[in-house]
Amino acid sequence: MNNQEFVPFLQKNWETAGFQKPALIQASVFEPITEGKHLVGIAPTGSGKTLAYLLPLINKLEAGKASQVLVLTSSQELAMQVVEVARKWLAGSGMKVQALIGGANVKRQHEALKKKPELLVGTPGRVLELISAKKIKAPAIKTLVFDEVDQLVQGQSFQLIQKILKTTDNEAQRLYFSATADVVLDELNTIESDLLVVDVTKEDDSQGDVQHFYIETNDRKKVDQMRRLLNMPAFWGMIFFNQLSDMGSAEEKLLFHQLPVASLASDQSKILRKNAIEQFKKHQVLGLLTTDLASRGLDIESLPFVVNADVPLSEESYLHRAGRVGRMGETGVVITFVTPADKADLLKIAKKLELPVAPIYLFGGELLTEEPVRQADPKKKKSKKSKGKRRK
The missing domain is CATH 3.40.50.300 (P-loop containing nucleotide triphosphate hydrolases)
Known part of the structure; x- marks a missing residue:
């Protein structure tokens, strides 16, 4: 991945963010995502997975074409966080991202979809509801992203995802991301074939102390x-x-x-x-x-x-x-x-x-970090304080 490959507005946002180089997972998946491959991205928590899929997808968005990318998340909180990140990196493009989550006013979401946002982020239940109501044109979706996929393939969410997949074009790109996606590869293989697995867990050094x-x-x-x-x-x-x-x-x-x-x-x-x-x-x-x-x-x-x-x-x-x-x-x-x-x-x-x-x-x-001496005794050694345990 080379940030010189970015379109101008994304290049400017990269420089504004002060990024020097991409995280390992970001560099590893940029090219295959850009090429339209189906993949599973596995990297530790806090290693930059959200931008790993957003950067190449935003980079190839076409302004004015609705519902090109759909990101499905395991919770409302994660959906809103992805929306915040996407909005930041779409700055200067004139393109829009729309949150589609349960608990929010569905009529307002109907109105927002009329403005043809290029990028959609939502939870499976609400997204399927909007597809069923023909408010989202599922065949128009070019890429589906499943964030925290190990949660999404459990219980009712898995059934919802399968129904959403049936409404989309068979040729649509599918991307699966999580810190523990390797534990659900068997489940993914029941609905997918020919998946590229990109696992940087062992090589990633982004985890702090x-x-x-x-x-x-x-x-x-x-x-x-x-x-x-x-x-x-x-x-x-x-x-x-x-x-x-x-x-x-x-x-x-x-x-x-x-x-x-x-x-x-x-x-x-x-x-x-x-x-x-x-x-x-x-x-x-x-x-x-x-x-x-x-x-x-x-x-x-x-x-x-x-x-x-x-x-x-x-x-x-x-x-x-x-x-x-x-x-x-x-x-x-x-x-x-x-x-x-x-x-x-x-x-x-x-x-x-x-x-x-x-x-x-x-x-x-x-x-x-050592059991304290609870009775004053000058002959006993004082306990050591934990290193790095407090913020300065």
Whole structure:
């Protein structure tokens, strides 16, 4: 990939962004995407996958032709994030991107589609609804992108995707992207043949310095541990739960203690979810409580902490949650609360992912990498503070 291959408006946006060179996944897929090949792109979280498909696709968009590219995402939040990125890189072209997500006013989306946006980004349910209503001319779609495809091929989403594919031209280009797409290659092969697999996971060095720790506790004390973390001057992070009910209970208790937290849940309205993300990005809240809903694609710049209130249920879940920190070379800390019953589960996940995970301790408003001496004793050596654990 050579940025000199860009059309003028994209070249200008590249220079304005101050980019020196493309990320590995971006360089690796630019030519095959430009040539119209069907491919699976696999790269670590935070390695630049969104631009990996957007740059070559925007580069060959034709102004005035509606619905040339359709990007399908696994969540409303990821769809809106892709729209923001696309809008930035379309600047100066006169071309448009349109979000098509559930929870938003469908009549407004009908009106927006009349303006013939060249690029569409949406969630499968709403997109299929608009295709069925003939508001989107599916045969006109030249390229379909499936972002976080490992989520999209699960459950009802997979059925929706198959229905969308049946409405499009068989010759339309199909691109599949994820950090863990390799785990769904068998499923993809049931609907595709002759897929080019571009996997840069082992060669990619964009992951920053991320430290992985665990705090031993019990279920009753988890909220107290969260409260102590939130009172640390350096803390600003996402706190993940396995169950919505546990998240709601924790949020209620933390708000009772007047701590600045917000929640992001699948049963909330689009407005509430959008407000929670905006407040968090602006540091108006220091803890964003959520489930795996927010572990996919949500890019919070320079986020220092991810906390797993529960041990994730799979390696993929841990990988995507942890991927909210250490993006594009940043540093970060991942802390998992473990009880005696589930400590072995975390160690098993860490072993499979080849991640070094160590105990860490909350004491005196600080995180310590050695168990603190709780009684004053001048003969005992003081605990060392964790390196790189706090933002300056």
